[in-house]
Every structure is written in C-alpha cells, then in structure tokens.
Amino acid sequence: EPEVTQTPSHQVTQMGQEVILRCVPISNHLYFYWYRQILGQKVEFLVSFYNNEISEKSEIFDDQFSVERPDGSNFTLKIRSTKLEDSAMYFCASSVRGLGNQPQHFGDGTRLSIL
Amino acid sequence: AQKITQTQPGMFVQEKEAVTLDCTYDTSDQSYGLFWYKQPSSGEMIFLIYQGSYDEQNATEGRYSLNFQKARKSANLVISASQLGDSAMYFCAMREAYNTDKLIFGTGTRLQVFP
Numbered sequence: 001e002p003e004v005t006q007t008p009s010h011q012v013t014q015m016g017q018e019v020i021l022r023c024v025p026i027s028n029h030l031y032f033y034w035y036r037q038i039l040g041q042k043v044e045f046l047v048s049f050y051n052n053e054i055s056e057k058s059e060i061f062d063d064q065f066s067v068e069r070p071d072g073s074n075f076t077l078k079i080r081s082t083k084l085e086d087s088a089m090y091f092c093a094s095s096v097r098g099l100g101n102q103p104q105h106f107g108d109g110t111r112l113s114i115l
Numbered sequence: 116a117q118k119i120t121q122t123q124p125g126m127f128v129q130e131k132e133a134v135t136l137d138c139t140y141d142t143s144d145q146s147y148g149l150f151w152y153k154q155p156s157s158g159e160m161i162f163l164i165y166q167g168s169y170d171e172q173n174a175t176e177g178r179y180s181l182n183f184q185k186a187r188k189s190a191n192l193v194i195s196a197s198q199l200g201d202s203a204m205y206f207c208a209m210r211e212a213y214n215t216d217k218l219i220f221g222t223g224t225r226l227q228v229f230p
Contacts, residue, residue, distance in 0.1 A: 031173070109159060
C-alpha cells in the first residue's frame with residue numbers, strides 16, 4: 001500500500017540553526033499538510049498546501065516556518081532560527097483531495113530535537 | 116472550549132474483549148467529518164475510520180466501528196475482539212466546516228490490551 005515517507009526520522013539541531021524536514025506524499029495525492037506533536041501533547045495543525053500554495057495555516061505557522069514543493073514528489077517544511085520549543089514530532093500528511101470524506105494519510109514523523 | 120474531548124486518558128481491556136473509546140466534539144457546523152487515528156509506540160499515525168455528519172449509518176472498518184450519536188455530539192470508537200497489537204494511543208479528530216481541511220485532534224486515549 002502506498003505511504004507517506006518522511007526523512008529524517010530523527011533530527012538533532014542546535015538552537016538558532018535552520019532545519020528542513022522532508023516528505024514524499026502519496027503519488028496521486030494533491031493536498032499536503034504538516035502537523036506537529038509536542039511530547040505528550042495532542043497533534044496540532046500547522047499548514048495545508050494545494051496547487052503550489054498555502055491554503056490554510058495556523059497561528060503556530062509564523063514567519064519562522066515555510067513550506068515548499070521543490071519538485072513533483074517532495075514536500076518540505078523549513079524552520080528558520082530554531083528554538084527550544086520547536087522540539088516536537090513533525091508529521092507530514094497527504095490526501096487525494098481536501099474536504100469530504102477523504103482521510104489524511106500520515107507519515108511516520110520526524111522527531112526534531114533542538115539543543 | 117475544547118473542540119474534541121477524549122475523557123479517558125487510559126483504558127485497559129483483555130484480549131478478545133470489546134472496548135469503547137469515547138470522543139465528544141463541539142461544533143456549530145452542520146457539515147463536518149470525524150476521524151479516528153491509532154498511534155503505536157513507534158510513533159506513526161494510522162488512519163482507522165471516518166464518519167461524516169450526514170452519514171446515516173455508523174461507519175465500520177473490520178474490527179473497528181464508530182458509534183455516532185449526532186444529537187449527543189459523540190463519536191465513540193468500538194474495537195471488537197481486541198488484540199495485543201491494538202495497544203496504542205488512539206486519537207479522535209474532526210474536520211470542521213465545509214471550507215477547511217485541517218484536522219483538530221483530541222488529547223488521545225492510551226489503550227492497553229492484556230492477555
């Protein structure tokens with residue numbers, strides 16, 4: 001069964017550095033998402049992306065964050081000038097289409113640790 | 116106010132027994148969708164089942180069924196014939212309104228299945 005793949009599985013970065021989290025969504029999916037889960041807390045929406053532009057973002061997704069689909073397969077989340085509180089599990093998800101009954105399929109996540 | 120409430124932080128069930136995981140939601144929208152995801156200790160998020168607000172029948176997927184009571188705004192997950200591999204965190208999530216596809220998650224219920 002096709003799946004969303006995320007790399008790396010674990011990223012350790014010094015505070016203040018930039019980090020790029022990578023995702024390969026399921027190939028026929030058109031809608032892409034990033035969520036994060038701080039340890040022990042619930043999953044929080046960051047951003048949705050369709051047709052090469054952000055369709056929705058949360059208040060967490062400030063100027064520190066950006067997303068990009070640099071080619072036909074990858075979807076990336078860039079975090080500039082990382083802070084300690086950015087430490088979390090970051091999940092990429094994709095769906096065939098937005099709205100309706102289509103589920104969002106999640107990757108295995110990237111655990112980001114900021115030192 | 117919490118959009119998704121999961122009041123059971125932890126549940127225990129014996130193998131082969133059925134278990135119900137509670138989820139209540141809060142929305143003023145008429146059109147919305149409810150999802151359940153499983154998160155094993157390895158961290159990935161696995162889609163289990165979906166219920167649309169206009170669906171007249173309760174959703175079922177194999178051993179998973181959703182007890183949807185719209186008037187009570189509850190969407191409880193029922194797992195029949197529990198297996199040891201069902202031990203995981205379970206998250207209820209809602210896609211609210213017609214013009215957004217972000218998922219709002221509850222705090223989760225940790226299910227432990229014992230022999």
